[in-house]
Amino acid sequence: MSEPVQTPQTNAAFRPRIFSGIQPSGGLTLGNYLGALKRFVEKQDEGIETIYCLVDMHAITVWQDPDKLRQQTREGAAAFIAAGIDPARSILFNQSQVTAHAELGWIFNCVARMGWMSRMTQFKDKAGKNSENVSLGLFAYPALMAADILAYHATMVPVGEDQKQHLELTRDIAIKFNNDFGVDFFPVVKPIIEGAATRVMSLRDGTKKMSKSDPSDQSRINLTDDADTISKKIRKAKTDPEPLPDTLEGLKDRPEARNLVNIYAALAGHSAEQVIADFAGAQFGTFKPALADLAVAKLEPITTEMNRLMKDPAEIDRILGEGADRAEAIARPIVDQVYDIVGMIRSRRR
């Protein structure tokens, strides 16, 4: 039998812990890299406890070919490591190996309200006019995401801008659970959405997010693209005929130009203001080659290392398995306490 529930705690009692995840539902893009992966590495290097997950159970909310899913999960893990995640310092694993996620996800399905879920803009975008025909899992997706985070009592979640609403829902679920059961069990998580590239846009349309699911490969840079492809995509990126302005304000109604400036800033580790100061008055004929060179210099070593790691899939699986063991050791006692709080009998001898 598990220990009696220790409550209440105060939010201040939760130690700083970061959790974040990426879906292995396709190859990773420059958007994933700048909005998430690069920042995951920075957090690890700041010495905070970091837990990173390839969320394969989220991926199957839309159809995934089983062989491709396995391949993409390994490729995602290789991208994490190639980008600088050290599996000895961070916990790196795939979601389905730790059953606490699914278990807590179910409990949160019973905490979250239909109305909350119906307001999720990502669900509305993904379901489109087809909402009768999408999986039930796609609708419940944000409750599983809340479970991913709260199964670890994580306090901070680095993400791109598009995940903000899901994190607000995570807070709502944590607060409702605490109120319903009269406990102070779950922390209220803090989204970390910072830097110059929290929303990297399509290279073909500056009003659309760069996405692995966009039908046009020209719209994105993939972490598997070689140097030549990266250069070509940047040189062909949609822009306008004006030179770069001398203030950020001058980019206000120029989404494509703004996007390229943001990408440059994030890759260089500068602010967008600094990039504008350096390139004020420059034509795209000058700026695009500079951006292409910078992108190749930053991404090529990652792609090369990913390709090297992918030659040994058994080693990747070993790393994911070891990460899952460490993740389980944190999540299991937390989810066991949730069962106690909710009133479920836990009498098996284990």
Ligand code: TYM
């Ligand atoms: P996913 O797989 O769509 O994206 C992974 C991360 O990459 C960020 N991102 C971007 N950032 C900037 N510009 C872009 N164009 C761009 N595209 C993607 C996303 O914001 C995200 O941080 N629901 C999540 C996965 C998830 C998760 C979690 C995240 C599941 N459980 C728990 C954090 C915590 C998703 O679909 O991300």
